Amino acid sequence: MIVKRANLTLWERLFLPTLLGGLQVTGKHFIRTVFGGKAVTMQYPEQKWVVPEGYRGAPYLVRDQAGDTKCVSCQLCEFVCPPKAIKIIPPGDSSLKADRANAEKTPKEFEINMLRCIFCGFCQEVCPEEAIFLQRDYSLTGETRDEMIYNKEKLLALGGTHAGVQKWKQKLEEAKGQETFPVKD
Amino acid sequence: MEAIKQFFSGLSWEQEFVIFTTLKVCIVLFGAVLPIVAYAVLVERKVSAWIQDRVGPNRATPFFVKYLPVVGPILVRLGIFHPLADGLKSFLKEDFTPAHVRKVYFWIAPAIAVVPAMLALAVIPFGSKLGDQKMVIADLNVGILFTFGIISLGVYGLVLAGYASNSKFSFLGGIRSSAQMISYEIAMGMSVIPIFMLVGDLNLSKVIAYQADGAWLVFKQPIAFVIFLVAAFAETNRLPFDLPEAETELVGGYHTEYSSMKFALFFIGEYTAMIAASAMMVVLFFGGWTLPFAGLNESATTFAMGLAHIGIFVSKMLFLMVVFIWVRWMLPRFRYDQLMDLGWRRFVPLALVNIVLTAVVLWALHPK
Numbered sequence: 001m002i003v004k005r006a007n008l009t010l011w012e013r014l015f016l017p018t019l020l021g022g023l024q025v026t027g028k029h030f031i032r033t034v035f036g037g038k039a040v041t042m043q044y045p046e047q048k049w050v051v052p053e054g055y056r057g058a059p060y061l062v063r064d065q066a067g068d069t070k071c072v073s074c075q076l077c078e079f080v081c082p083p084k085a086i087k088i089i090p091p092g093d094s095s096l097k098a099d100r101a102n103a104e105k106t107p108k109e110f111e112i113n114m115l116r117c118i119f120c121g122f123c124q125e126v127c128p129e130e131a132i133f134l135q136r137d138y139s140l141t142g143e144t145r146d147e148m149i150y151n152k153e154k155l156l157a158l159g160g161t162h163a164g165v166q167k168w169k170q171k172l173e174e175a176k177g178q179e180t181f182p183v184k185d
Numbered sequence: 186m187e188a189i190k191q192f193f194s195g196l197s198w199e200q201e202f203v204i205f206t207t208l209k210v211c212i213v214l215f216g217a218v219l220p221i222v223a224y225a226v227l228v229e230r231k232v233s234a235w236i237q238d239r240v241g242p243n244r245a246t247p248f249f250v251k252y253l254p255v256v257g258p259i260l261v262r263l264g265i266f267h268p269l270a271d272g273l274k275s276f277l278k279e280d281f282t283p284a285h286v287r288k289v290y291f292w293i294a295p296a297i298a299v300v301p302a303m304l305a306l307a308v309i310p311f312g313s314k315l316g317d318q319k320m321v322i323a324d325l326n327v328g329i330l331f332t333f334g335i336i337s338l339g340v341y342g343l344v345l346a347g348y349a350s351n352s353k354f355s356f357l358g359g360i361r362s363s364a365q366m367i368s369y370e371i372a373m374g375m376s377v378i379p380i381f382m383l384v385g386d387l388n389l390s391k392v393i394a395y396q397a398d399g400a401w402l403v404f405k406q407p408i409a410f411v412i413f414l415v416a417a418f419a420e421t422n423r424l425p426f427d428l429p430e431a432e433t434e435l436v437g438g439y440h441t442e443y444s445s446m447k448f449a450l451f452f453i454g455e456y457t458a459m460i461a462a463s464a465m466m467v468v469l470f471f472g473g474w475t476l477p478f479a480g481l482n483e484s485a486t487t488f489a490m491g492l493a494h495i496g497i498f499v500s501k502m503l504f505l506m507v508v509f510i511w512v513r514w515m516l517p518r519f520r521y522d523q524l525m526d527l528g529w530r531r532f533v534p535l536a537l538v539n540i541v542l543t544a545v546v547l548w549a550l551h552p553k
Contacts, residue, residue, distance in 0.1 A: 018516075019515075019516070022515035022516055023515060025515075026236045026511065026514055026515045029235070029236050029237070029238055030232070030235045030236050032238070033234075033235040033236075033238050033239070034235050038238065039234075039238055039239055039240045040238045040239070041238070041239045041240055043240070
């Protein structure tokens, strides 16, 4: 479609309306910023964005409400991780016991290389134990590459407690409920 | 004190002239122009930030700020220390000379960009009198001709930089700057002719004296003022006519290949040219160091009055510089052909008409 442009009038060709318009717009913004304190920018290191719910930040390991490590070292996240950022060392022959009575294993070491991580969220999606979650941290910094490889201890400390359903506790209670078979009166 | 007086009374006229001129040059250059340049950059950054809903530079915190209880944080918020950091940074950065440049021209181009802008300041009367000294570095009889002759040299810095850099962006910047120069220099020169027809003298001090007796020339010659203002924007490569630089199109234009203090020299040159243009406008159109009340129209008799005159001049000049800065963040860049069109087909004829009109009016008022 060809739009025919109307010729400018003499008044418009004098540039005066655009000058006045520009003065008005810039003046308005100037006054609003200086006297109204309405700057749209944020003073970053001091003030930080609160990212919205569901933001895919750094993946951390979580504990359940009882304070036990949820991860059972199944290594599904390690397998699914596209950039191979996760490395899990399973307990193997070592006598390392899981925190929870009803879990067979717990990882001996769990490392996420935050330099490789692409924050895709596959690990969170694939985890059968709801043990790893992408959380709200978006500004990860370190002075060396080694510093950016987060180990199990650090991931658990940063991850905190997950307030979701405790899968195995629920199973246990279900099983207990079956001991007393409900009989119809 | 007596010894100093005796020393000066014992000097011949030439010796006294040399001493005082050197003093004036040093004070004007290092005491006024360079600090104003540094802080004009800060004002530029702050005003642009405020117009764009930002905060602007507010980080530089030298060690002594913590000893200033209330004022310190306010100064930091206003970014008062940023120019110091900028200056230091310019000196400490690597001065990189690309392998493909024409070395000699590459080295002298920044100097040529700065020197004419500073020289143009020499003829500007920035005050009436301080003691027995006239507050103008060189009170030339051909003041305005000198200014136009010198200011036009400034463009060689840019053209040379564009040629010497041997890169397409710089080259385009240089070409644009020369084309822009020839389009506006003529209109600018012709716009001031009516002023000197009214005043009857080319000496800038006489122009001020003329305005002190009557109205400021901006009221008598508004068309000349508008042409001069627009041409000054084009001369100093400021938006809306910053085609030689044109960051969005030409990376950095003529100074793309420059770094460190050489780049800073172009910056100083640009802002000094801004100062010179503002000062020129104050002298030609806004009555220089005079104010039409409180007896400030007469040449100073006391020391305080002399200082007051300098203060008046500087405040008028700073006001015009803020206008320069404000306009930069207000108007978009002109297209190349629009700029040439405006120069040749609008302003040159308009300036000619203005000259004829002034001549007719003068002839009608004073028929001899």
